[in-house]
Amino acid sequence: MWAYFLKRMFLIVPTLIGITLVSFLIMQMVPGGPVEQALQRMRMAAQSEGGPGYSGALETAITSAELENIKKYYGFDQPVLTRYFRWLKNLFRLDLGTSYTYEKPVLEVIASRIPVSLTFGLTGLFLTYLVCIPLGIKKALKHGEAYDHWTSILIFVGYSIPAFALGVILIVFLAGGSFLSLFPTSGFVSDYFEDLTFFGKVLDILHHMCLPLVCYTIGGFATLTLLMKNSLMEELNKDYIRTALAKGLPYRQAVFRHGLRNALIPIATNIGMIIGVILSGSFLIETIFTIDGMGLLGYQSIVNRDYPVALGLLVISSLLMLVGRIISDFCLALVDPRIRFK
Numbered sequence: 001m002w003a004y005f006l007k008r009m010f011l012i013v014p015t016l017i018g019i020t021l022v023s024f025l026i027m028q029m030v031p032g033g034p035v036e037q038a039l040q041r042m043r044m045a046a047q048s049e050g051g052p053g054y055s056g057a058l059e060t061a062i063t064s065a066e067l068e069n070i071k072k073y074y075g076f077d078q079p080v081l082t083r084y085f086r087w088l089k090n091l092f093r094l095d096l097g098t099s100y101t102y103e104k105p106v107l108e109v110i111a112s113r114i115p116v117s118l119t120f121g122l123t124g125l126f127l128t129y130l131v132c133i134p135l136g137i138k139k140a141l142k143h144g145e146a147y148d149h150w151t152s153i154l155i156f157v158g159y160s161i162p163a164f165a166l167g168v169i170l171i172v173f174l175a176g177g178s179f180l181s182l183f184p185t186s187g188f189v190s191d192y193f194e195d196l197t198f199f200g201k202v203l204d205i206l207h208h209m210c211l212p213l214v215c216y217t218i219g220g221f222a223t224l225t226l227l228m229k230n231s232l233m234e235e236l237n238k239d240y241i242r243t244a245l246a247k248g249l250p251y252r253q254a255v256f257r258h259g260l261r262n263a264l265i266p267i268a269t270n271i272g273m274i275i276g277v278i279l280s281g282s283f284l285i286e287t288i289f290t291i292d293g294m295g296l297l298g299y300q301s302i303v304n305r306d307y308p309v310a311l312g313l314l315v316i317s318s319l320l321m322l323v324g325r326i327i328s329d330f331c332l333a334l335v336d337p338r339i340r341f342k
Contacts, residue, residue, distance in 0.1 A: 005330060012322045017088070019318050024084045024311065033305050034074045034100050074100070091315065097308035101301070106312040110297070116188055117286075117293035123209065124216040132221055133267065136228025137260065143233060159222035163215040164284035170211045171288070183211050186290035215285045224267070232263040269332040 071077045078086070090097065096106035139148050161169075175183040184190070190204050235241065236259050244254045286295035294313065301309035 005326060008326050008329070012319070012326075015322060016315070016318055020088070020091075020311065020315060021084060023314050024087070025080065027305075027307050027310065028080050028083075030305070033076070034307070035071055035076055037305060038070050038074075087311070096312040096315070099301075099306055099309050101304050101306045101309070106308045109309060110294070110312055110316065113292060113294050113297045116291060117295065119205075120209065120212060120216055120291070120293065124213055124220075127213065128217045128220050128224060129267075132224040133228050133264075136225045137232060139225065139229040140232040140236070141255070143229075155222045155225055158218045161218065163219055163282065164288055166218060167211070167215045167285055167288040170214065175211060184208050188291050188293075212285055212289045212291060215288075216282065224270075227266055228263070231266050232259060235259040235263045265332070269328050 068077060075083055075086075087097065094107070096110075098104065099106055099109050102109050135151065139151060142148050170183075171185055174180050175185045184207065188205065188208055189201075190196075190208070193201060193204055196204055232255075236255065241254055241259055244258060245251060282295045283299045284295075285291075286293045287299050290296070297309065298313045300306070301313065
């Protein structure tokens with residue numbers, strides 16, 4: 001089994017190279033890159049200096065040498081494959097380049113956004129498991145009853161609403177829209193955050209986190225709850241539970257001492273897959289609530305054609321997902337002795 005996991009670890013490198021190569025080539029074909037943006041800024045500057053009636057062509061004022069200097073500054077003076085392998089060489093030295101927008105090392109830019117996304121990711125994960133596991137257990141024990149029916153309706157209604165659409169609805173109704181103003185509309189902290197006491201800062205962060213957390217967790221509620229319910233119901237219908245009940249073991253003990261432990265196996269094996277989700281953030285949710293996390297950074301890097309930041313985020317998220325899959329398989333083999341990978 002260890003040989004299997006070691007092989008999976010070695011396969012991370014070629015898989016990551018394939019992902020980054022395809023993404024790098026696609027990014028180079030997207031119009032509006034840094035060279036075009038630099039020319040556009042120069043064109044706008046020339047028009048502002050020339051006044052409203054200025055109609056001169058900027059291209060005639062830019063020599064071929066100046067254009068080559070712009071391309072060389074952004075690294076576009078070489079063929080695309082040469083640029084990729086140069087970027088890949090720097091990647092293996094943990095150098096993701098310099099951001100076009102922030103003019104800082106990419107690792108520094110990304111590291112400044114990780115705490116926010118990590119806070120939302122871990123808090124959302126904790127709340128999801130805290131609510132969904134007990135809810136799934138109770139739904140399994142009350143399968144077919146009224147409680148099971150109306151909770152299923154609520155869960156599927158929440159699941160059917162896209163997280164970004166729910167965010168807009170919450171802002172309109174609860175955060176300064178036409179109805180109530182109970183929560184802030186954007187940001188992670190208030191403008192006067194530094195003037196607050198320690199407990200005041202904690203309350204301010206929690207106040208800002210309420211609405212985004214609802215959007216973060218709403219999508220996973222249905223999946224995790226139904227997974228917990230179906231897994232427990234499957235275990236309760238197995239022979240060892242019926243044997244335990246036939247020998248006189250109370251139903252509650254048969255459920256929680258024997259059935260629940262095996263039913264938690266699918267839940268435990270999903271932990272590895274959540275690692276990437278915790279850190280990657282959400283593009284749309286963080287954009288709607290203007291939260292300076294990994295999701296908003298990724299969205300801004302794509303819009304601004306900040307290729308180094310976009311590729312850096314892609315590398316980190318892809319690496320986390322690949323490692324997370326291996327961790328999930330390892331957890332499955334660890335908690336279920338019937339599973340053996342070869």
